[in-house]
Amino acid sequence: MDSLESLVITRRLRVPVDAPIDSAPGRGEVAARQLDAALLSVGFTCSAALLERLTRLRGESVVDLGVRVLAAVRGLVGDHVQHNAYFIDFPENVPDTLEFWAGLLRETLLDPVAATRLQPLTLNLLSLPGYGRYRHTYADLLAAHAELIPLAADRVTVLELGGSLEAEARELYFSLAGSETPLAAEDLAALRSLASFCADQPERVPVRENRAVVNEIRLAAGRPLLVDTVTDVLRLACGCSGGDVTLATPTRFRPLRRAERRALLQALDTVATPAKLGDVPRHREQWKRLGERLHPHEYPQFPRAARVFEVARGARGTAGFDSRVEAALSAGRTAEAVELLGNAPGALLRRLDHLLRTGLSAPAVLDAAEKAVAGASGRVLLSLREHLHNRLAPAAGRVFTNRYGRAWAAPDSRPPLEEKVLRRAVAILDEEITRRLPDTGELIVDPDVLDVALPLSGKAVSPGLGMLPRGSLSAVDGESLRFFVHWRQAERRTDYDLSALMLDASYDNPTHISWTNYANGSAEYSGDLTEAPAPHGASEFIDIRLADAAQPIIIPQVNIYAGERFDEAAEAFFGYMTREAGQGGRPFEPRTVRMKSDLRGSGRTALPLVFLRGDDGAWRVKWLHLYLKGHPGFNRVEGNRVTTSLLVRSIVERDYLRVRHLADLLRMKGSSAEHTTYIGLEAPADLPPGSRVYTPETLHELIPA
Incomplete structure (x- = not known):
């Protein structure tokens, strides 16, 4: 239940409240105010309705709920881990790169024990004692930094009052299941959890991977399956075996119960028309393996299902569409x-x-x-x-x-x-x-959402804080940017490197900030870490003063230098903060985080977004959500700058279909309905009752069927 509650909070920014109202009003007021203060420290706050509802609960109920809410939002923003930095004073007192290496080498040579470990003919600077590992504790880092000065420009994300957990989970379930666009892997996992919890099942599930997840629950309950192609049955069989419903990777099928085999073969028999048998050769080997578990010869009443496996074995020919x-x-x-x-x-x-x-x-x-x-x-x-x-x-x-x-x-x-x-x-x-398009009634569109790209596919977009679809544009406020990456290795030493590639307006004349170049006139690097053991992992930062940036294109990237892939690590995420001059604070301050999401792509170099300075001098961010294949190891920003430049230029110059286009079509269509429809980055508090609200979290619901 706690995982479902956290899912609702992080995906919808709504807090389900099931606790009964206290007969003695006001007992939860102190606990509610304390929770709101704790939330503000990480950049969140309770809406007026949520705060009022919490004040009417028992104090201990508010405390229990507050612990769970605070844990959920801290994980959402990345504040659930300790973000230490290699250079304790970062972004101040970052040494010159060559001076740092020379000092580290001198320190090693003066140490009799360490000096004996140096190879006589070769010198690996990365193996020098003291390099790539924290040389101070997190407490030491906190003591070296002043408190952050809160400013009005700091991010404050409002948490709204939700209904019961059951109602909120059902709404999220139907939203994900009914999505017209493919979901990210994390959303598919969320859909599976929600499907197990919700009694009601949708009758229309347009995306086939989503349909397979819903069919798993229908199969277990003995309900009719939602299938109209033979591949729908194969996806369901993969899901039932804990495999990949996208069919991108082979599944090892588990033994199936007789009732499951009958249901799958019966569903297959209803859709295995001659015209649809042409889909079988595309996944021939998977069908062969499934046939070994279904035993179609034991069910002569399903002759068309048997033909599917004949096609897979090559015993029956078919001409695919x-x-x-x-x-x-x-x-x-x-x-x-x-x-x-x-x-x-x-x-x-x-x-x-x-x-x-x-x-x-x-x-x-x-x-x-x-x-x-x-x-x-x-x-x-x-x-x-x-x-x-x-x-x-x-x-x-x-x-x-x-x-x-x-x-x-x-x-x-x-x-x-x-x-x-x-x-x-x-x-x-x-x-x-x-x-x-739906009948919107009175249409209200926040100008800040007009340049958000329509979510035509969500597969490459990991859910997180402030996430927008690929191609979206949004303004950058603040005098400095600070990128951060955090990772924790699972089984073997893992070295990720945060870097930033900087280009001119023609995507040429590259410069960079990375572990090979700690600073230039506008940016500083926090220092290189070469392992990230449990329990605290490792964090790296790059700080950029935008007013001093000489080049108008900044591309942050995360390279895998050695060790586990992004999807193999115990944890890996990237984000960025914006700050004003003089704010101070720790290297990582949650209330200044504008975006944070997991890294999980299969490539060896992650390109989350690109920052662009316009002719008016204002900075904007365009969302990429890309991964480069890279090399098996030793990836560096210097080695992929040509590929990165071409990819980024192709996406920056592409005109993505945005909310602006749909808003224009909605206005041209007109409406006679009496309700209000709002499209924006977040919903205002003064909307009329019964309003339909579309924010980035629910923008996929605006894609017409």
Whole structure:
């Protein structure tokens, strides 16, 4: 129950309150005020409604709830660990890089014991005694820093009053299950926990990975399964065995009970039509392994299910839909391919750019697209709309990103499309998107949310504090930036390196801050740590004075130099703070944190975001959520600056579809409803009762079905 409560607090910033009201009013007032003061120290506060509700509870109930709430928000902001720094006075008194190494070497040579360990022919500076390990305690660090001076610009995140835990969990469950966009791995895990807790089950789950998680609960309860393709059954079988419902990695299937085998084969029999057997070869080996657990020969009443495994073994041939389309295109029969794709509206729209370049008349292709839009998902329509808009202008390169955020860039060699063709395609899409948008009533849009990108996929975005979708833009307030990374190794020595690459307006003339260059005229590095053992792990920081920054592009990155991957470490997260001059405080101050999220991509270099200075001198941040493949070890900022520059430029120059676009369509559509709809970074307290609220945490609910 505590984990569900923490889930609601961190994902919705709402505090479920189930405790009964005390018959003697006012007993919880002191405890409520103490909780609010404790929350302010980490950048949170209770809303007026939450504070009033807490004052009417028993004091011990408020204390118990407060302990759980404080633990949840401290983990959300990254304050649940001790953030020590290698250089105790950071950002002050950071030594010159060469002077530091020379001093460390001199210190080693003067130590008779340490000097005997040096190799006679080679000198590994990273192995010098005292390097890469804390030389002072966290208490020593606290004593060396003054208290943070609170300022009005510090972050204060409001925690709202929630309903009962059951009601809040159900609302979050239905929001995740009904999402029109794929979820991050953390959200899928949350969906599984919520599905086990909530009695009600949604009848419509559009994303297939989400559907597999919901089907696990339906299978256990003996309820009808939500399946319409053979792959839905395979995903469910993987989920039941604790495997990967995305099918990206093979699953070792567990022995299945007879009731489970019957239910899976029965569901498979209902969907295994000849047209859908073409999906089987894509996961042939997984189907073979599943057949060994299901024993389809024992169930002659399900003959179509048995054909699935015949196809997997190669005993029965089948022509898949994609292979027929590709064969038609390869033979130059574009009209035939378009006709085939007419039976799969989403597939036709995904191939629209290609079809417009195959020689068939553009009006014929667009006529087919106009018929297909009604049968495609809202996410496909919006993704294609974004793609076509960017075809109107040349880009630095094409960026390809997989489900794990692994990215690579390539030159754009596609021939351009005629502008009148693109204009008609865009008009078709906008008309259908507008038709599907909800009736908003009175629409209120916070200007600060207009440049937030629509969440068309959430797979590469780890949940956290202040997170926005890839391509989003937001303002940066404060006179200095401070990046931080924290990690804790699980089994072997692990060395992560926080770095910052700085480029000019043409994405050239690189300079950097890292363990090989501690400082320049505007930035300081907190010092290199080469291991992160339990219980406290390790933290590194980079502090940048924005007014002194010579170059307008700053790209923080985290490199794996040695040891465990991001998703193997016991803990790994990145974030940034903003401060005003003279605030002081510890290297890590939770109330100044603007963004924090876990690192878990499969690459060896993380690129969370990029900071950009505009022509007006103001700084903005654009969200990347990218990972580079990198090398197996010894990754450094100097070694990936060319790849990083091309990737970042491709994303910075890409025009992502943002909330601004949907807001314009909503206003054009008009409304006769009497309720109010608010879209913003956070909901104000004075909205009318019954208002519909969309914030970054629930923005996916605005994507039309």
